[in-house]
Amino acid sequence: xxxxxxxxxxxxxxxxxxxxxxxxxxxxxxxxxxxxxxxxxxxxxxxxxxxxxxxxxxxxxxxxxxxxxxxxxxxxxxxxxxxxxxxxxxxxxxxxxxxxxxxxxxxxxxxxxxxxxxxxxxxxxxxxxxxxxxxxxxxxxxxxxxxxxxxxxxxxxxxxxxxxxxxxxxxxxxxxxxxxxxxxxxxxxxxxxxxxxxxxxxxxxxxxxxxxxxxxxxxxxxxxxxxxxxxxxxxxxxxxxxxxxxxxx
Ligand SMILES: Nc1nc2c(ncn2[C@@H]2O[C@H](COP(=O)(O)OP(=O)(O)O)[C@@H](O)[C@H]2O)c(=O)[nH]1
Ligand SMILES: [Mg+2]
Numbered sequence: 001x002x003x004x005x006x007x008x009x010x011x012x013x014x015x016x017x018x019x020x021x022x023x024x025x026x027x028x029x030x031x032x033x034x035x036x037x038x039x040x041x042x043x044x045x046x047x048x049x050x051x052x053x054x055x056x057x058x059x060x061x062x063x064x065x066x067x068x069x070x071x072x073x074x075x076x077x078x079x080x081x082x083x084x085x086x087x088x089x090x091x092x093x094x095x096x097x098x099x100x101x102x103x104x105x106x107x108x109x110x111x112x113x114x115x116x117x118x119x120x121x122x123x124x125x126x127x128x129x130x131x132x133x134x135x136x137x138x139x140x141x142x143x144x145x146x147x148x149x150x151x152x153x154x155x156x157x158x159x160x161x162x163x164x165x166x167x168x169x170x171x172x173x174x175x176x177x178x179x180x181x182x183x184x185x186x187x188x189x190x191x192x193x194x195x196x197x198x199x200x201x202x203x204x205x206x207x208x209x210x211x212x213x214x215x216x217x218x219x220x221x222x223x224x225x226x227x228x229x230x231x232x233x234x235x236x237x238x239x240x241x242x243x244x245x246x247x248x249x
């Protein structure tokens with residue numbers, strides 16, 4: 001038996017992605033309407049300096065299920081995700097990138113793999129980009145980072161950089177927050193007792209705008225973050241409360 005997902009919030013962080021908004025919204029609309037469940041789309045504009053805010057306002061006229069939040073200044077992808085998830089109204093969250101590289105048509109397959117909660121703890125479903133449509137340099141950096149991370153954290157995930165994920169809002173909000181935490185979600189969810197389910201997903205070349213990440217803001221901070229997450233998981237514990245004592249007076 002599958003876990004019943006009856007409603008969903010799709011959370012999309014965007015930073016200077018003006019030309020992606022409308023095509024992505026149209027694809028999301030098609031994928032979500034096909035599911036026949038209650039849903040909302042929460043776009044988080046992280047202080048964009050292009051016409052992203054105007055494009056979101058225009059899109060809202062056509063898509064009543066779209067909500068948009070805006071940070072006063074750019075705070076990073078993890079901060080935007082957290083704001084969107086905190087504002088979301090449904091218990092299950094789907095995340096994906098705002099540049100159209102993830103394919104909304106994969107969302108139903110993510111939902112179809114969700115297994116029942118183990119000990120009351122729902123799983124994390126994470127996309128794995130099998131044919132990644134990025135530059136050779138970016139793929140090489142990712143391969144090195146993924147190998148080191150997997151060896152150290154044993155998170156069983158070949159591609160944590162894939163933003164297409166499905167998980168429980170409540171568990172996400174219970175995780176420790178830090179900048180770039182979105183790259184460590186499988187390890188952090190496992191630390192909370194969630195099973196991690198892998199699903200092969202489509203990946204497409206970026207059609208508009210430019211990548212926001214390079215070697216400097218990915219590899220450098222990545223090493224420090226990796227050490228931090230390793231420490232967090234080593235020092236954490238999840239006691240199971242078996243019984244509660246009551247006074248008999
Ligand atoms: N909110 C927010 N989103 C960001 C930031 N940097 C990147 N993103 C979003 O995160 C996603 C992935 O970024 P992208 O530049 O495509 O990274 P790449 O695919 O690894 O080249 C896109 O939706 C971006 O708009 C940021 O500083 N804040
Ligand atoms: Mg991208």
